[in-house]
Amino acid sequence: MAGVSGTCLAGQRSAAGACARRTGRLAPSRALTLITRSLGRPVPSPEQPPHSQPHLNPKSPPVHPEIGQVLFSEEVIAARVAELGRLIGQDYRGRELVVVGVLKGAFMFTSDLVRHVYPFPASLEVDFLKASSYGTGTQSSGAIQLDSGFRLGSVAGKHVLLVEDIIDTGATLARLAELMEGAGAASVKVCALLDKKARRRVPVVAEWTGFECPDEFIVGVR
Ligand SMILES: O=P(O)(O)OC[C@H]1O[C@H](OP(=O)(O)OP(=O)(O)O)[C@H](O)[C@@H]1O
Ligand code: HPA
Incomplete structure (x- = not known):
């Protein structure tokens, strides 16, 4: 999930920040923006105060003009992440847990989440694995590129929790x-963190999800 802040940064995402759906024009590259699909919604004017938009924290930075609607505010996300941490802690109590964050999208969510895992498992390792199929677009290429550097031997005999920012197909x-x-x-x-059930092609079920999200291309704002 690409993200925006005051300026738009490629690949930046946030679990603690707000999640928004994007509207607007085709962007020339990911370096300056987010995606590519016009949702046909009115673009909020940059002058519109952020707190006049639903779910948005009044203290948040102004919403990017290409963002159509804020779906989940920073506070709502933070509370849900804490709740997920407690549910996960209870489930893995006394067990050896390896949390595997899926890069790049889930790096921030993974770090926010593991801080809240309580009660502590018997052991807790955190690792990351890079997997990518969307490239700079909004559609999966269908070919998932995996980082061959991940040590698969490290998960043998352990309980693995895969952490994702979004499940789409x-x-x-x-x-x-x-x-x-x-x-x-x-x-x-x-x-x-997010589950876009309407787009599922492969039957994956997450034990824990933060929120269900609509069939729109979602970005993180922070
Ligand atoms: O359910 P799927 O259709 O497979 O889509 C979900 C995946 O797509 C995104 O990654 P992406 O390929 O954009 O890589 P990135 O996180 O490195 O940008 C996202 O972070 C998930 O890993
Ligand atoms: O809606 C999305 N946003 C960002 N990244 C994604 N990867 C799959 N779906 C999405």
């Missing part, structure tokens, strides 16, 4: 779950 997570199972993980579960 489900293809990325299906592939990663298969990989972890093949590596001898004792169990493989999924926690995703």
Whole structure:
């Protein structure tokens, strides 16, 4: 999920920030923006005060003019992430847990989430695995590029929690779950901040999700 802040930065995402859907014109590259699909909605004027828009924290920076609507505010996300951490802590109590954050999108959500995992598991390792299929577009290429540097041996016999920012078609997570199972993980579960169920092509079910989101291209704002 690409993100925006005061300026738009490629690949920046945030679990703590707000999640928004994007509207607007085709962008020349990801370096300056987000995606590419006009949703046909009125673009909020840059002068419109942020607190006049639904769910948006009045203290948030102004919303990017290409963002159509803020779906989840910073506060709502932070509260849900804390709740997820407690649910996960209870589930893995006394067990050896390896949290695997899926890069790049889930790096911030993963770090926010693991801070809230309580009660503590018997052991908790955090690792990251890079998986990418969208490139600079809004459609999956269908070919998931995996970072071959991940040490699969490290998950053998451990309980693996895959952490994603968003489940869309489900293809990325299906592939990663298969990989972890093949590596001898004792169990493989999924926690995703956002679940776009309407777009599912591969039957992936997350044990924990932050929010269901509509069939729009979603970005993080911070
Ligand atoms: O359910 P799916 O259709 O597979 O889509 C979900 C995946 O797509 C995004 O990653 P992306 O390929 O954009 O890579 P990135 O996180 O490195 O940008 C997102 O972070 C998920 O990993
Ligand atoms: O809606 C989305 N936003 C950002 N990244 C994504 N990857 C799959 N779907 C999405």
